[in-house]
Amino acid sequence: MDEPEWWPKGIVKVPFDAALDGEVITSFGRLNIWNTNSCLDKDWWNKQPSEGKILGDWPEVKVLEIIQFDRNGILLNLNGTHIVRISPFEVGDDVSRMVRHEPWKQALSEQPVLLPSMIWTVSGNDRIIIYPCSILLGKQESHSMRFRISESVGQIHKTLDQFATPNTERRWNDRMNDIEAALKTNTLWRAPHSKFTVGLPRLNFDIDSITIIEGKPCLLPQPRALSEHLLCQSDRLPGLANLMMLERQWAEVESHNEQSRQQFLQSWLDNAPSSYSNSKALSTLRGGPWIWRYHATLNLLAQAIIYSDEELEKSSKIWLSDVSRLQAHLGVLRFWKSGLWAGVTGLIVAFFSWQLESLSPTISAIIAAVSLFFAIGSNQLYWSKDPKPY
Template sequence: MDMAVVENLWRPSAMRVSETKGDSPSGFNSIRLVSNRMSMDILESISINSKEDWISVIVDLDFWGDVPDPNILEIISQSSNERGLSVKIKSSEIEWLAEFLPWGSDNRIESRVVNSHLSVDKPCGGYRWKEQDIIILRKIKIYQSNTNDDLIKALSEGNKEIAIDILYNSGKSLGSYHSSVESVRETPMDQKRWNKRLLDLEEKLSANTIWRAPFSRKATCMLSLGDVRFTDILVSEGNEYSLRISPPRLADGLYKPVCEFPAIRDLSCLVQDLGRLFHKTKSPLDITDLRKSLIEGWIDTAPSSWSSPDVFYAHRGGLAIWEYEQSLLDVLESTANQSGPPSPAVQIISKVIPFQKSMYNSRTIAALSVISIFLGISTVINNPPTSFSDTVIPSFCIILGYFTHSLYRKLSPPPEKPITDL
């Protein structure tokens, strides 16, 4: 059965094909895409119209997990989106979806599949080449809707009750995933690599912003999703929410991560997506209330250490710095596609400098806190009090230091308040 040629929508429109070609498995072509500022290597499969085409594509690949028998399958349809080619397959009366990963992945998909709980909509298996994920396969399930469509409708209509309910349950769905993988892999926070990543993105985009942070030690590295959108949160007929493990975004091909991330970075992906939908719909609702509901849903089900106030503390990066990273990635993708300034990414980036200035001004209070406590303690050590009157000044210094430190922490903006509103 001949099928229409599928348009390669995953290719960034502002990047051209270079003559340079790399190694590739049977059934694939290695393509280098280049532009003035960036380049990326991708693998594209031949057109898959038959069982024979499918076999020629997988012949050099190694499989993992559960995959359909290549000898008893039929190709139903092909489609594409900005993340790659999708092929619908039928084998032994079961329908499968094969998702091709043009720029590969972080090679943690199988680990996410094996360790996440059963309510997650995840691949059953896949194919690799040279230890790199090339194809992921999942058995097709029918859902009532996805939260992206439901949320757009609620935001457009200004229906606060429905929007908040969707956001809270979406946050819970993400937090439940994080709880399910809590015991799998957790390593210390990777401040050096995270700050280097921000530096590289800023340089790649010639940004006029610089943001580095002394991240909280509680923001430990874990088995993060890499990217999550409201299109990845599915709703069943019983109104149960399921998180979908999806192919990686274009930005992960343009600038491959060389580090692991904390759970709050996944939350920032959803918060950023909320911002995109809020701008798209020009919703009359209060964005702060919406963000608060999403964050609270996540906190209610995520591991307590990964969602503690220390992790959200803006003076140590908090949620804000990961929103900044997401904004840089959005601009990176829009540059590769020449699709115009993305919102709210450009608005967030434009507010980084004034946001940093306000935090810098707050450090005067932090310095006063440190000096006061130091003076109080050093006075007691150097001149041990012999009477009550000797304790008045050091006590005052310590109390002043405590209250100024508390004030400094309170000056940290709450995570539900968008940086664009500060």
């Protein structure tokens, strides 16, 4: 049997034919898989499964069409009216959690996001997700309207901000460390995230899961990517994390320049909560969009390794080598930041030398003035050289 596109051939230790159901051992850890072959037959849909839970109404299937096999699983078209996402691996219940939690579901009801009409979930893992739409945009189509999609994502994040959790900087930095260690990259990046950078409920938007409703782009919540499931903890992430993943996915379709990145980010900021536009939230010195571009590229590199995609692996490694120059610049800025503390130290020395009369008042005043000037100058230079977020 030929390996489907969703089979992680780059990391599995067993052939596809021997792992249709049960546990799969990979170089990144263990995976649980269920046999999806039966649900590709229309007759299987005549009776709903006895195990697990079903959220929504089980469909009456008259026509079943396989749209495609992709890296996220299988896409079906039911009756020409619904799209079905089948997730062969157990990667969590992000989508059904969004539907089960009534406040989230209600808040999103008027937003450009299409929640599923039915979900079959087993042991805390979403297996089959049905969306009430009949078409999905292709990569080129979605790319051509990416700025409108960015606006939609901003509106969705603005609605979910009321359910945000505070900055979890340590966990986000640990997540970076886990991915870097697994991929054995030569890059390392941690960030002291701003208090305006908060965690949101997971929607896992993807450029291959966007539809059009009443002439406007509408995004479909997706299961967690296999790469993230294997390498990361199930954390909430900032809205920027998902936005930058979309940007990096589209970059594989067409390279983006600074102007394009700026417009894409600004389209989101114009519709997201005003706090997301705070200078500290966008500061590269505090992480900002650039560290989440880095996070997205690490995940794309993981996907390239998992699915043996040499072209994606090459482009991801080129991007990561380029980011080393940005990190070198940030290292120089951290040197200037140390000037602030040197100035503060000088002020303390001047104060105590005056109090203890170990130096004359004039010399102590000169030391204090020079230290204050040096501290203020170093701090201003540090922030003035902060790289642009795009």
